Amino acid sequence: MKTEDLVTMLATGLEAVDSKHAPIRQMGALGAAGACSVAFVALALGVNPRLAAAVIAPDFWLREAFCASLALLGFALALRLARPGMALGILPAGMTLIVLGMWIVASASLGSLAPEARSRAVFGATAAVCPWLIAVTAAPLLLALLWMLRGLAPTRLRLSGAIAGFAAGAMGAFAYTLHCPELAPAFVAVWYVLGMLIPAAAGALLAPRLLRW
């Protein structure tokens, strides 16, 4: 087939396309994945019995804001990466600042503690399981996000997969806060970030295969 015949073929019988709402079609899948994650945390792990008391602590809201803002920015960044040639704007810097800010708050809070209390603040009681539970909680979200990206056209596959994974990790971490009894900024700054990096690594590994078009 000659190239000009291909052009004619592609232009013939053309259907209108809605480019503004292209990713919205898969929002349902993301919503379902989010419901799975919340159900996993609430039913399999159990809601933190001291949640009601924790809600008045500023550290509780710092943790929620940390996860939610990373989830939102990561999601927005993944969608930008999924459109060819789209400028990334301030999103990468914004995400970096949020993580750095958390680390600064965490070091400051450690500095104000007595030396013998510091290791307790960093490790809490659940450091060994926290990153893994966040990763498991994020798994359905990662699949939904990758599926969403498959419907678009990412041109930097590994980076897109990593950012999708990180966003899924942040969403998973947000859901995990229903269960997690740890509020210390130092704990969140280390183990939550690690928990987000596990799906990010998984996304980077899977993306070249799953997202290729």
Place this chain on the structure above:
Amino acid sequence: MLKGLQAFRSSAVTAGRCAANSLESVQRTQEERLQGLLLAGLGGDSGAYHLFLTDLTTFLRGFLRRRLASLPEEVEDLLQELLLAIHNQRHTYRSDQPLTAWVRAIARYKLIDLLRRRARTTLLHDPIEDDDPLCVAADAEAAEASYDLAKLLCELPERQRLPIQYVKIDGDSVADVARRTGMSESAVKVGIHRGLKALAAKIQCMA
């Protein structure tokens, strides 16, 4: 004399600036024109979309010729793969984004994908013959790819092949084809959409 030289210099600088400005404005009007055509195409305007793809073909052929100077036989293959990819991904274009950036990002992605594929299949060790400049066709000239899309089309399942054959090649309306094949109109549209994606995947596997 010094004054004359300065005047000459400054006029040369102005002329240079004017040339740069007019080149920029030509590029800008070209960008605006192509964007207008694509947006009309996204709205379903076949004629505008045909013009868009035709202009894009000329631009992309030049783009690929420059970058595949040592692999001239790949240019037309990749060009057709690119056109199909751009068509299949046209829903990812946003009107608030420069069209050139979008097209270039897709072209670069497909170019790298091709080079990776070739590296993997060790075709890079093929003897590369010297280009005979007389044989290099003009960028606007219609050319054929080494694979035949029409043949690849035959490999598709019927629910994709028939809608593409009737609607995209014979030019029948979706409603007509739905009536003739007994498929629903949305099944015909889905068949076209999936079939073109499947074609793109087949080309990708072959190279």
